[in-house]
Every structure is written in C-alpha cells, then in structure tokens.
Amino acid sequence: MADTATTTVSKSEQAYAAVKARIVDGTYSPGYRLVLAKIAEDLGVSVVPVREAIRRLEAEGLVTFERNVGATVSGIDPTEYLYTMQTLSIVEGAATALSAPLIGEADVARARAVNAEMRDCLEHFDPVRFTALNQDFHSVLFEHCPNPHILDLVHRGWNRLASLRSSTFRFVPGRAHDSVDEHEALLQLIESGASPDAIEKAARLHRSATLDAYLAQAAAHDHPTPQTAQQ
Amino acid sequence: MADTATTTVSKSEQAYAAVKARIVDGTYSPGYRLVLAKIAEDLGVSVVPVREAIRRLEAEGLVTFERNVGATVSGIDPTEYLYTMQTLSIVEGAATALSAPLIGEADVARARAVNAEMRDCLEHFDPVRFTALNQDFHSVLFEHCPNPHILDLVHRGWNRLASLRSSTFRFVPGRAHDSVDEHEALLQLIESGASPDAIEKAARLHRSATLDAYLAQAAAHDHPTPQTAQQ
DNA sequence: GAGTACGAAATCGTATACGATAACTATCAC
C-alpha cells in the first residue's frame, strides 16, 4: 500500500515533469543548454525517456531543438516576450469571459480576498508574493471555464511566461497599483452580469496594460540584456 | 548534389510528419489505434523515433496516450468538436484582426477571387473543393499575422479539426451560401479600415455561425455516431 | 597574424534487446 512511489509513473513522464518544473521555476533559464546525457544522469534514467520529454516540451514551446546540436530553453528576446503576452491576453480574455457566467458569489468573495491581500503586499512591498497572488486571482476567474482547450492554452502561456520571467519580468509598483484597481473593476463587471464581450475586453486590456508597462520600463532600463546565461 | 534525399531529415522528424499527415488526411481516423511497432515497420524505422513522434503529437492534442496501453487518434465526441471550434473561432478572430492592418489591395483581390470560386462550387455542388477553398480564403486573411504563436494556434486548431472532419464534418449547403456572403462582408470591413475589434468580432462570429450550423445539422441527423472506426 | 585543415571530443540519433504491463483467451468451478 505504501507503494514503491515513483514506479507508478513512467520515467518519461517523470523526466518531462522534472525538466518542465526546472524551466518554469528558473533553474534552467532561457538559453540554458539541455544536454540529454546530463539530464538523464541527474534524474537517474537513460537518455531515451529524457529525449522524449524534451521533444514534448518543444511541442509546447518551452524549448528549442536543433538537429544534431541539442536543445536549449527558449525565450530570450523582447519580441518573443511581447508575442507571448499578446497571445496570453487573448486566451485569458476568452477564458475569463467563458467562465464569467459560472462564477458565483463565493468565487467573487475569494477573488476579492486575494485582491485585498495584494493591496497589502503593495503597502509592505512584497513583489514576490504579489506576483503569486496575482496568479491566484486570475485562477479564480478561470477555473470554471468549460472549454478545456482554452484553459490549456492559458496554462501554456503561463509556463512560457514563467520561463521568461527571471530575465524580463520587473516589478513596476505604479502599474501594480493600477492592476489591483482593475481587478476590482473586473469583479464588479462580473457581479453586475455584464456581457461576456465586455468582460473579455476588460480582461484583455488588463493584461495588455501590464504588458505595456513592462515594455516601457524595460525600454527605460536600457537594453533588456539579450541573455548571456549559459551556465 | 542530387543527394540521398531523406538523409537530410531525421527519422524522428520523418515519423512525426508522416503520422501527422495521415491523421490530418483521415487515413488514421479518430479512434484509430496507433501501434508503435506497426508504424515503425511501415516507415522502415525503429520504434524509438516513432514513439518520440507520437508523444509530440500528443502534446499537440492530435493523439491520446495512455501508459502501457498505447496511443489512439483523438477526437471523437461532439463536445470535443464544439470546444475545438470555439477555440479556433477565438484564435482565428485574433489572427485576422492582427493581420488586418497589413492586408493590402492585392491580398483582398486574391481573397475575393477565391471567394468567387467558392460561389461557383456552390452552383456545381463541389463540397470538397469548396472546403479547400474556404481554407485558402482564411489563409489569405491570416498570412500577415505578425504574432507567430497565434498563427501556430490557428494551425493546430485546423489540424485538430481536420482529424475530426471525416467523422463530424457535413456539408450544409444553406450555411455555405451564407458563409460566402460573410466572406465578402469581411473583406469590405477590412478594406474600409474598420477597427481590429470589429474585424475580430466579425471573423469570430463567422466561425461560430458555421459551428452552430453543423451542430444543428448533426442534431437533425440523429446521434453523431460516437465513433466505431477501429480498423 | 589570419585563415584553413585536420583530428579529437562531445553529443546527438537510432537500432536492438529485454523486462514490465495490460489485454485477451481458455479453462475450471459453481
């Protein structure tokens, strides 16, 4: 009953999850060279399942693969960042709109509580927690989305974003403040039973505004360093 | 110089392309059991690259994989079809809107020519060609979309749709007629320099209407057969 | 000193082999 634990999941699955986690959490940052044999050794498996895992990650856009050369964590340039954010704003907007009719009072209350906590984070300057809460907030808005494909796209977008974050993400206090206000506005829109259209537009603009703020700040901070991390 | 041809591309790539093509063109219809060894033999390669290819296709949503059981071409039920179409309507709408400002007179003329040919197909009842032209028409609207991720999502949606088509797709003459009119309306919207918002909405509705027509027709045709194809 | 050619090392690509798992079938008990 205690079971041999990892035996339940295939090594290929294990490798996939492990590498993905390391990309998302920043252990493997953009540009990092993924050497099959090395990863295989790290995880205590052979290269075949690792290879399979990496090709799957490639299909998700998290890594780039080149024949006879190898895989690297993708991401890197500001254009890529922009496109990712733009895509995310579209699918997030859709997901929120589709969820909206299914969001109940309890959900709104929960989201509002999260938003309040975000406000606190602004007072005590805690960008890390703020970012995490932001994700929670939007999760509440999505979780009822009945279309699994759209949810999947949202999560993929987040993964990509997470893999880029360490290099590009910068906390912009002014924007963060606006963001919290927009959250409240979104909740009121949902409560008021606004049209899916209106909700979609608001949700999309919310992310677009965040993107714009980042871009402005990145521009101010000079070149957003074209990535030198190679470990 | 004549080169050994296939040597240029890895067998894994080859397997990926081959299986994908067969799924999209209907050779492997939804529910088809993909046996690694069999495919490997067909393609004259070993199972390792085939396995890799199939896991990639899984990541794209074209096949379903179950541990120690195998892979089957995914698709099947009407709900799935609905979700795919809904997702496609959203990403297509976005792609069209993003392309719109970059669409020139020549593009519009080309699209219009395609649309005229579609009208002909209605006269001479040629559903197959009509469907192909429909894809061409929308391709013209997309091809300038600057965001590669969104284009990628559109193509994935199309692939999924193609893999479902043989089982679910039915040509609805009445709807087809409306569709051609909507195409013209879309072109005029683009020519007139309408807002991306308006274009997105029109493009999205265009597909939604098609979806609704299919669903209505499928309902009329009794149960859309939950797929028995197992070859 | 710059550029090229050669060779060694690192890494990928795939075939083969064998163990593990699940699906199927036939047999037996009731």
Added chain:
DNA sequence: GTGATAGTTATCGTATACGATTTCGTACTC
C-alpha cells in the same frame, strides 16, 4: 451458463550500444 482465474500474447518502456554529426581546439600554411 456464468463468473472467476490462470496462462498466453501483444504491446509498451527503457537501458545499452554504436554509428553519425557537430563542435572545438590545435597545428600548419600563406
């Protein structure tokens, strides 16, 4: 005859091995 069980077969899962390709460093030439 029906249900359960044991044995068989088909198929998957992964390790290992080796050939192929690329990359990098060194030596040689101009």
